[in-house]
Amino acid sequence: MSKVFIIDNILFAPFKGLWWLAREIYNRAQQELFDEETIQKQLAALQVAYELGNLPRDEFEQQEAMLLDRLRQARAARTLQSPGEEED
Template identity: 45%
Template sequence: MAFIIDDILFSPLKFTIWLAKKLRESALQEMTDESQIHDELLTLQMQHEMGEISDDEYEKEEAKVMERLEAIRELKEEI
């Protein structure tokens, strides 16, 4: 009988904890997704090859994207 009462009383708390864990997992998955970074690099390279951006712009933007990629990889190692 006590177990049923405990389940009823603690179910909102258990649901909140479960939801927080799922949100954390989802956020971590999104934060560590490298596919978007690879797409940005590919787009940047295509813009450079088509002459839409200069060599200097390409190098600056590539450096920024590579920094983000490195940060993602470091985060994955920490996890």
């Protein structure tokens, strides 16, 4: 019986590795996408670009709204993950 499990492990190892890799990429992308510090830096860079005249007002407002929405989502996710901790 144990030989069957060994063969199964050998046959499915590439798929398990690929699944692990896909899951890691997804988790890292989510972490980067909803990292509050990164979003705040992007908001600051956006503000500077707008103030220097490198960005039209409508584009600034559109990108700012998107970043603020991501920031709200990141804070909500953080609150759900650690309800006992207070927010800064």
